[in-house]
Amino acid sequence: MRALIFNKPGDLIWQEQKDLQLQGPREAIVRPIASTTCDLDRLILRGEAPFTGPFAIGHECVAEVVDVGEEVRRVRRGDIVVVNWHISCSHCDRCQTGRPNSCRTHQTGAMYGLPGLGDWGGTFSDSIRVIEADFALTKVPIGVRPEIVASAADNLPFAFEFTIPHLRAVPGAEVLVMGGCGSIALYAVMFARAGGASRVVYYDTDPARLDLATHYGAEVVEGPTPRRAGSFPIVIDASAQADSLLCAIRSVEPEGIVSSVGGHFLPVSMPLFDMYRTGVRFYTGRGRGGPNVAETLQWVADGRVDPSAVTSQVAAFDDAPDVLAEPSLKPVLARPPIFQPS
Numbered sequence: 001m002r003a004l005i006f007n008k009p010g011d012l013i014w015q016e017q018k019d020l021q022l023q024g025p026r027e028a029i030v031r032p033i034a035s036t037t038c039d040l041d042r043l044i045l046r047g048e049a050p051f052t053g054p055f056a057i058g059h060e061c062v063a064e065v066v067d068v069g070e071e072v073r074r075v076r077r078g079d080i081v082v083v084n085w086h087i088s089c090s091h092c093d094r095c096q097t098g099r100p101n102s103c104r105t106h107q108t109g110a111m112y113g114l115p116g117l118g119d120w121g122g123t124f125s126d127s128i129r130v131i132e133a134d135f136a137l138t139k140v141p142i143g144v145r146p147e148i149v150a151s152a153a154d155n156l157p158f159a160f161e162f163t164i165p166h167l168r169a170v171p172g173a174e175v176l177v178m179g180g181c182g183s184i185a186l187y188a189v190m191f192a193r194a195g196g197a198s199r200v201v202y203y204d205t206d207p208a209r210l211d212l213a214t215h216y217g218a219e220v221v222e223g224p225t226p227r228r229a230g231s232f233p234i235v236i237d238a239s240a241q242a243d244s245l246l247c248a249i250r251s252v253e254p255e256g257i258v259s260s261v262g263g264h265f266l267p268v269s270m271p272l273f274d275m276y277r278t279g280v281r282f283y284t285g286r287g288r289g290g291p292n293v294a295e296t297l298q299w300v301a302d303g304r305v306d307p308s309a310v311t312s313q314v315a316a317f318d319d320a321p322d323v324l325a326e327p328s329l330k331p332v333l334a335r336p337p338i339f340q341p342s
């Protein structure tokens, strides 16, 4: 099998590796058929994230099931599935209470496609080994094309997680989204509008992303980030930029919620006393992934959202080194499945 190895920015190669085998009765071997970059991968590929190669890159894919252990019940060979980005045991208290991204059994942060978090491989590779397959795999609904939901392991449910539950708590709320780091902000606009936000305001400096935010129904504002952008009950910072994060915090109404979903690799000085006075509820963290995948897929299957506009190109897996080296918002590498669905 081949694994796509990130060595350094501009240096991605296919590397021959030993074929993967099942190592336990609850495992599966899956073959990615639609893989894409997480917004974090874009930063890694540009040399703007603190991860150095070589390592097998990628943690967002739809795959076909190639082999399953004898205790796997929910999927079988030929099924088309989303593969959770995180590595989880399925049975610890955190996995059992909707926090499998913080599984207690495995190394903190264990996941595909990053170095130093366990040798789990990357989702651009020809195959990956999935432990606890019944817990980690979610079938893609019939009629949903894999390349449309290639991001359904991570960025897509990440955006769902920080929009829909908040809108259920405050129906019709106005939402502010600070864009800048890639797809999550645009998916957040999409979910916010589909989820009943009466108004979504989107800030960014990139014309292409601003056009996409307009496509998804946002009022867009181009240009330098202001000190404050108004007063919103729900604010999402997906900028990965300190000035935008601070604008987000200043733009939440009393008792409102700010979710910061873009990785800030440098310390940011937070106006904690102002936040104390206004009662800002601030949340940051990686998306929970697994618990939100099925509902996210259902929103796509029902036609309530269509994430396809964010996909910047669809290319063949063989071309991955060149395609991923290019600046591209959300490239998807695709290939047909080998097996017939069950």
Ligand SMILES: [Zn+2]
Pocket (backbone or CB within 6 Å): 038, 039, 040, 059, 085, 154, 155
């Ligand atoms: Zn990610």
Ligand SMILES: [Zn+2]
Pocket (backbone or CB within 6 Å): 088, 089, 090, 091, 092, 093, 094, 095, 100, 102, 103, 104, 105, 106
């Ligand atoms: Zn666990």
